[in-house]
Amino acid sequence: MFHKSKAALAAFAASTILATSAFASELVINFDDLNPGPKKGFEDAVEAFKAANPDINVTVNINDREAHKTAIRNFLSADPPDVTSWYPGNRMGPFVDAGLFEPIDDLWAAEGLDKDMAAIQPTMTRNGKIWGVPYSYYQWGIYYRKDIFDKLGLDEPTTWDGLLSACGTLRDAGVTPFTIGTKFLWTAAGVFDYINLRTNGYEVHNDLTAGKIKYTDPRIVKTMENWAQMIDECGFVENHTSMSWQDAIAPFANGDAAMYVMGNFSVDGYKNAGLTNDQIDYFQFPEITPGIPMAEEAPADAFFIPSGAKNKDEARKFLAFIAQPEIQSKWNETIGQLPPNSRATVSDDKFIQEGFAVVSNAAGLAQFYDRDAPAEMAKAGMEGFQKFMVDTSTMMEVLEELDRVQAEVYK
Amino acid sequence: MAYADPPSRKSWIARNRLSIAPWLFLSPALIFFAIYVVIPIFQSLSISLYEWNGLSDAVYVGFRNYVDLWDDPKFWISLKNNVIWLVLYMLAVPLGLAVALFLNQTVPGMRFYKSMFFFPFVISQVVVGLIFGWFYNPDFGIVGAIWKSIYCEEVINIVGNVSVRCSRTPPDILGDPRFATYGIIFAGLWPQVAYCMILYLTGLNNVSSEQIEAGRLDGAKGWRMLRHVVLPQLWPATFLAVVVTVIGALRSFDMIAIMTQGGPFGSTNVLSYYMFETALSEYGFRYGYGSAIATVLFFIMLIFISFFLWQMYKEERRG
Known part of the structure; x- marks a missing residue:
């Protein structure tokens, strides 16, 4: 009525x-x-x-x-x-x-x-x-300082070893390889997604976000080990837990950091920070496990x-x-x-x-961890990734906690 | 000639005027208190027994939300942080007293100094949070600046820009799980000390000068004077300061929302913020679970509130 x-x-x-x-x-x-x-x-x-x-x-x-x-x-x-x-x-x-x-x-x-x-x-x-x-x-990938790469004679890496050795050269030159700001968490998920897509492929990404495989699955552990290697041998800027993704542009623009795993919307931010098209460029996240078709993040x-x-x-x-x-x-x-x-x-x-x-040419398009996984899972996952980035020795602790959340969210 | 009418002719309202009047005046407040406070409490209690995302139908799950809470490490972190808040926030009471005693002098311009000390309480908690967030920033904040002047040197980096290199990296207070909660509490203490100070200042105005005089004649001074003569007279102010500080600590929310959003990785969550996060934030919408957290917080507050009410009741009976 x-x-x-x-x-x-x-x-x-x-x-x-x-x-x-x-x-x-x-x-x-x-x-x-x-x-x-x-x-x-x-x-x-x-x-x-x-x-x-x-x-x-x-x-x-x-x-x-x-x-x-x-x-x-x-x-x-x-x-x-x-x-x-x-x-x-x-x-x-x-x-x-x-x-x-x-x-x-x-x-x-x-x-x-x-x-x-x-x-x-x-x-x-x-x-x-x-x-x-x-x-x-829009695509995701690695945005980098072309001028720094040129100065050090580096090419765009296409393999994991290539990336790690480029990181070594950058570190020797006093440049932090990667910048990131994880205050709002999702940036860390971008890195995780890419390492996971390259280590295990598109199917595993989908199965993981659909709750079909556990976080302590050996394949995901492998992903985290690769990530730990990236943190050890490449390294991210200090204090990333208190920076937003925009704050993290500052070291990149100043030349203190050379690479940024990001979405294409960030290009505007680089240019606003004073960088020109000649100073920045883009390359696809390099291959990790040879032979795995390259899927991309493209929300x-x-x-x-x-x-x-x-x-x-x-x-x-x-x-x-x-x-x-x-x-x-x-x-x-x-x-x-x-x-x-x-x-x-x-x-x-x-x-x-x-x-x-x-x-x-992508083998599949992922929507991004926090859109593919249910919201509660995504939140717990991204906090876990942040914790892992701060201290890689917490890896198994983080993964076990995510298994517990997963069991709750997908019941 | 109304007074001459026999009592039976009077209307019911007229006969019961004295007992109706208070209820009539109370009713607007009672109605709104019921709608906005009492009924929601019971609604929240009942929602905590359901699993509900606000869109689909609610599913009755009994006490499962509470069982899940028990197993949830983030709940325990939040609870632990609530305890840390409660304990450290209490520092506001003695600090407020100290500032009040210090300011309780007759010096030209004292009103100005008092208002300066009171100032942090006037500005919003959100602003306090933002300002302290900047203080703590290791790159451009005051903490970072002082640190850099001791441990860092300026270098020219690969592209010719000025950069800093540090022998020890500056502390990232809000980004480090070991310090973040203390950093927020410290920021929260700033306005809370001001609040307690103003309570004590008004209390000090009412301290009887005769008793001070009498105490002085008996040879009391310094600490003994404060302990045995002044403090007992400040009891009402102390009581109020403790009450507002306990409540302030338990409902700490704005500072956390502004300074860390509960991060890094949930280490600065308190129950109120964790409730918001699970029930209302971008990654949440578990209304049942959020209500269960709210219920726990409610019962914790209830312990303190009943204690305070009991104290006040005793006071009134004595008075």
């Missing part, structure tokens, strides 16, 4: 507001990035959508990324928009399982996205259905339709619109990332070009 009267009231309110534009339909979009670049990319796409669909009255709510992560839990059930941005992989799991997102297999089929976005389809899929349309993704950002959306037809129109190659090309040109649509064109920025080459 209450709901009915509320709906009637809403309808009445809506009708008074819409009295002037009686035939227009509505579309409400919640987006989650206030940073100038991503915001502009999104707003340009919305403008293009408006121009193509003048009869749709688009309302946009842009929120801060962290605030969005909390708000989405409320608005999905209380006051769902028609379209919302969110992350694929396990991060969409709770909402999919609670029936708060709308499956859009038909839209993928109708727009031919199963062909154009085939590479990313697995991460958009859960329980056999497809739940969203990605608009952007995607996507749009979803809440199952409580009021204007689902318009929402589908919008998702189909932003899946188009032209829109994705322009959007990702603006934000300096990669378009998931394989028919889209890639910006000629050197990092984007190199990254595109890397992910195009």
Whole structure:
């Protein structure tokens, strides 16, 4: 009864507001990035959508990324928009399982996205259905100071031994090989993911984050041993536990550290710190176990339709619109990332070009530890990685604790 | 002519005016206290028996959340840190007393000095946390700067920029699990000492000068004067200072959220922050588990609160 009267009231309110534009339909979009670049990319796409669909009255709510992560839990059930941005992989799991997102297999089929976005389809899929349309993704890898490498006569390493020997040369020259800031934990997970992907491959990454293998499994122990070797023979900057990823750019920009395992969004940070395109470059994380196909970290950002959306037809129109190659090309040109649509064109920025080459040949695309693993597992895992980085002798203690959490989370 | 009416003609309200009035005036407060405090306590107690992520249906699990807590090392770390907070935060009481005694003089401009000492209590805990976070920063903070002047020298690095090389690396107070909790407590003590100081300053105003005089005639001075003449008269201030300090220690949250987010690797968690982390942060949303932590914290607080209430009750009966 209450709901009915509320709906009637809403309808009445809506009708008074819409009295002037009686035939227009509505579309409400919640987006989650206030940073100038991503915001502009999104707003340009919305403008293009408006121009193509003048009869749709688009309302946009842009929120801060962290605030969005909390708000989405409320608005999905209380006051769902028609379209919302969110992350694929396990991060969409709770909402999919609670029936708060709308499956859009038909839209993928109708727009031919199963062909154009085939590479990313697995991460958009859960329980056999497809739940969203990605608009952007970006590569991870090792960003390094090209000027320092040149000065020391180093080449981009392609093997683990190559990396370790490059580290030796850097250390002899008084340069700390790697910078990192683990205050907010996830940066450590990036390093873990890569060492694990290179030591054991994509399947093991997926099985681990899906809870199918234990952390004390010999394969994961091997990963941690490789990591311990990297910490001993390469080494990270001191005091990384009290630095954010942005703070960690400082030693990199000053020339005290030479490499950074990071995502492509960080390039902006290097340039803001005064580095030029000539001083920095990118290489793919080198091979560890020979013969294992190279999978990459390439987290995607996507749009979803809440199952409580009021204007689902318009929402589908919008998702189909932003899946188009032209829109994705322009959007990702603006934000300096990669378009998931394989028919889209890639910006000629050197990092984007190199990254595109890397992910195009990848044996698989991982979403990142904290998106592939359930949230509670990810939190415990990343704290464990941080602890391990501070003191590698805690390795087995950390792994056993993670086994305990794993048993609890995946029951 | 109303007074002439026979009693039976009076309305029920008129007859019971005296007993109704207090309840009428109390009712707004009671209603809000019930809605915002009492009912949520019971809701929280009942949620702690469920497993619930806020989206799917809640599953009744009995006391399993509490069993899990017992096995959770992070819970014990948090509890241990709560105890450390309680013990060290108590330093605010004697320190506040010392500052108050020091400032309880008649010197020109004393009001100014007093307000300067009181200042840290006025600024928000969040700001205090941020400022101390900078102090402790090994790269650009005051701790790092002093350390570098002793143990480090400037060198020119490979790309020609100025860098520092240290014979001993500067301590990373908030990044080192051995020091981080103490670093936060130290920052927390700064405003808390100010709070206790102001409580004692007002208390000192009420210390009877006749008793001081009498004590002096009897030859009491210094420590004995303080111990036997001044302190007993400051008992109400001491009681209040202890109460606010205990509560302050148990609800320490803002400083931790600002300075370390419970890190490095959970070593600075306290129960309140761990509850927030499991129930409401980006990686949490285990409402049942969070409520179980809240329940434990609630009962710990209940011990102290009942003790304080009992003390106050005794006081009132004596008075």
